[in-house]
Amino acid sequence: MTDVPPNPTLEDVARMAGVSTATVSRCLNAPDKVVERTRVRVLEAVRELGYLPNFGARAMVARRTNTIGAIIPTMANAIFARGLQAFQEEARRLGYQLLVASSSYRADLEEEQARALAARGADGLLLIGLERAETLTAFLAQRGLPAVVAWTYGAEAALPTVGFDNRAAMRGLAEEVLRLGHRRVAMISAPVAHNDRARARLEGLRDALGAAGLGTGLRVIETRYGLDEGGAALARLMQGETPPTAVLCGNDVLAAGAIRQARALGLRVPEDVSITGFDDLELATLVTPALTTVHVPHQEMGRLAARCLVEMVEQSMRPRPAPLATELRLRDSLGPPPVV
Amino acid sequence: MTDVPPNPTLEDVARMAGVSTATVSRCLNAPDKVVERTRVRVLEAVRELGYLPNFGARAMVARRTNTIGAIIPTMANAIFARGLQAFQEEARRLGYQLLVASSSYRADLEEEQARALAARGADGLLLIGLERAETLTAFLAQRGLPAVVAWTYGAEAALPTVGFDNRAAMRGLAEEVLRLGHRRVAMISAPVAHNDRARARLEGLRDALGAAGLGTGLRVIETRYGLDEGGAALARLMQGETPPTAVLCGNDVLAAGAIRQARALGLRVPEDVSITGFDDLELATLVTPALTTVHVPHQEMGRLAARCLVEMVEQSMRPRPAPLATELRLRDSLGPPPVV
Structure with missing residues (x-):
């Protein structure tokens, strides 16, 4: 990991992918004009370096909206409630509002909502779990939209993860x-x-x-x-x-x-x-x-995810938090098997 | 309220605050360069008029965003979960995405989030309960932003209610x-x-x-x-x-x-x-x-609220749904008092 620069540039991506900076640009802005093999190599370099396109330009114009979007699989029960509430409180402490959308565990809706949140100016996204439409992953990379994945852990994942094994x-x-x-x-x-x-x-x-x-x-x-x-x-x-x-x-x-x-x-x-x-x-x-x-540790996970995401938004860093520990809670619903 | 223009401009704000349009601009874009007394006056005018910077430009391009915002008091438990899920499903069926914010039962946060959702182009808002900042009610009226209140019923309320007694x-x-x-x-x-x-x-x-x-x-x-x-x-x-x-x-x-x-x-x-x-x-x-x-009847309430809100957005109607019926569920936690 020592060869990953803290604020990777377009040049770093081009060097790692072995292509020109113009090709990197094209890959990010008009990917259908680049042959697939090259595109894959460039996107891998983007991912590996944690490169955020246009970050400088974006920061200049942008003023941030100080809004973070979260897309959770469901609001219908309490699975994500406590972690999300902690995420929101920490984000608020750091100066960000939270808007939440729910995908009903559907990759197509997750992508639709991510695009809508991006269009509404979200500075970053909280996503749940590692599986999603490839087109969404590419969209996030191309837009340079910071995103953190929670409720799971993957050291090798395309996006930073905040979670547990x-x-x-x-x-x-x-x-x-x-x-x-x-x-x-x-x-x-x-x-x-x-x-x-x-x-x-x-x-x-x-x-x-x-x-x-x-x-x-x-x-x-x-x-x-x-x-x-x-x-x-x-x-x-x-x-x-x-x-x-x-x-x-x-x-x-x-x-x-x-x-x-x-x-x-x-x-x-x-x-x-x-x-x-x-x-x-x-x-x-x-x-x-x-x-x-x-x-x-839902609350710890929520707070840590908020800090990581804000770090990405404000400092263009790719955080690499360690996995969180889980614990067995032995209560009364588990006992020895019945004697037959 | 008759003196509030429906789509207030920068000029309207300047006139009401008694300053130049350049000062209004500066207030919005570089507030630390304006003395506080002026800034307060301008921001009061902005609030009173419900002025949204660039609203004209946005409205021209914008047509509807097909996004509805909901502001609920808390995401930390299941109180609003089932009704909100039904609201979302019905809204989706009608062609609208849902973004949810949580106010932690605070009127100031509710107002902040309503303004943020409006600024992000929400076509309408779902709010909970009848009590809120007067400035928010005025903002909604001035902006002509459709809003429905759920989880309560009030025939005389300022906003249409979908709920029960x-x-x-x-x-x-x-x-x-x-x-x-x-x-x-x-x-x-x-x-x-x-x-x-x-x-x-x-x-x-x-x-x-x-x-x-x-x-x-x-x-x-x-x-x-x-x-x-x-x-x-x-x-x-x-x-x-x-x-x-x-x-x-x-x-x-x-x-x-x-x-x-x-x-x-x-x-x-x-x-x-x-x-x-x-x-x-x-x-x-x-x-x-x-x-x-x-x-x-959380699910019925959620679905009905979605239909009412979409009706307001698309047909500029003010729906007047009847109150929903609740029912006693007599289970085992209630019995006669102990005999002393």
Whole structure:
């Protein structure tokens, strides 16, 4: 990383990509006039250097609008609420207003909203997770619009990330489940397509199962985040002849719905079935029994993301924060498997 | 207001402030070069006229932006989540994107954000509740910026309202509480200052108590919406020598926190103390016992608010929707008072 200049110029990009500065310019302003191989090389250099085009010019004219945009997958539940509130408070402390849009977990809407926020003069964007339309990533690079990704961590990602290792966190929880003796384990997950957080959590469970020699036969139900959806998935899982003794849920909303449904089915948690969550939302301690879950430092993440984004906006820096630590919260919804 | 031009110009501002147009320009672009007294006068004129720099130019190019702004009091919990999601989906169906800002229940921030959304070209605004800075109401009128108020109902309100009668709804719940025999009743409320919904709910409880000849001695604790805050308030209420037998909470978040705290104190709900909520958020059926509460038709309200606002934007109509109906949801957290 020592070869990355702090304020990379068009010349730095041209040098790294082995092209002329005119070609770099063309790539950024009229990409369809450049052959793809060259364009890819230039955009890789842009990304690697964290180059922000026109930053000087932009800063001169621009006056900033002191507005930051955030695009979150959903406003319909509390998943992003606490982190976003902390993000907003820190941004405000630093002199920025926040406008929030929601993409309904759809890449096309995320891109549409990012473009709209850019058109309305947003100085920077907060995005969630690593997967998005390539055209959006290119748009951000070409516009030189600072953006930070939160709720996930990727050292090699195109955009700076402020988050945690979803895979390792779920693996840690799954290891605790296996340590208690569970062998028939199932997962209720959000749809993993276009959701790197959901996929990483599922992979973390598979990692733990594989390491324990239980690599096959994991039953996974994918469903939208929601209490009713979590409940319906639990009902399906418990119908079979050999139902799971532990159900790991992709987040606390699914897990809370599963616990409510277990009660409706006359199942005791954790005596008949253990249920775990992920996130440590407020509702984790509202349900009975309280949820064993992975604590995500939502407020710390929100504040750090705001500081990183403002740093990018004001100083043209590419911040490289370390991943945040998560913690297991062992509560009453996880116990040993029933003795058969 | 007849002397306020619909699209005020720089000249209008200069005339009202009694300065040259160059001074107005300087005030807006380099305010530190203008003595404070002049600056204050110019900014007052800007505010009074609802002048937006470059508005003419923008309006010429602009036509609609197909963006709607919403300013909600908080994103930190689920109070506004479901209604807002429905609002967004309906707005999207009608061709509008939604940008959301949060005011932290502060009138000054609400005004700041409304002005920022207007400056970013919002075609209309969704606001919550009836109380706001007079300067904001004037700004909306002067700009002719369509705005709808939700989460409350007021036939005589300055802006069209899409909502329900908070006072009558809480009165209905309180009457049910009294019918069961409760005489020592307390309320955990959000701070009523600047929050007409919270105040109306408190008044609804007083209405019921008054009608039952129990008009005096109601104990009210005002606290921020939050699980921990609801719990702390319950703990204080239950300390006295004659604790209440029923605690009515201003919303479900406070009530859920109160139920959790009751359990921590070793109190049975409803045998030792009844606890009720307001809103019928998802968490109302997650807690044990499930919350008796007032069901608010959040999704219907969100959809209707979107349709009304788009009607105002596109047809310059002032919609007058009827108030929405709320319903009592009698669940297990309310029972008869303990026999002493």
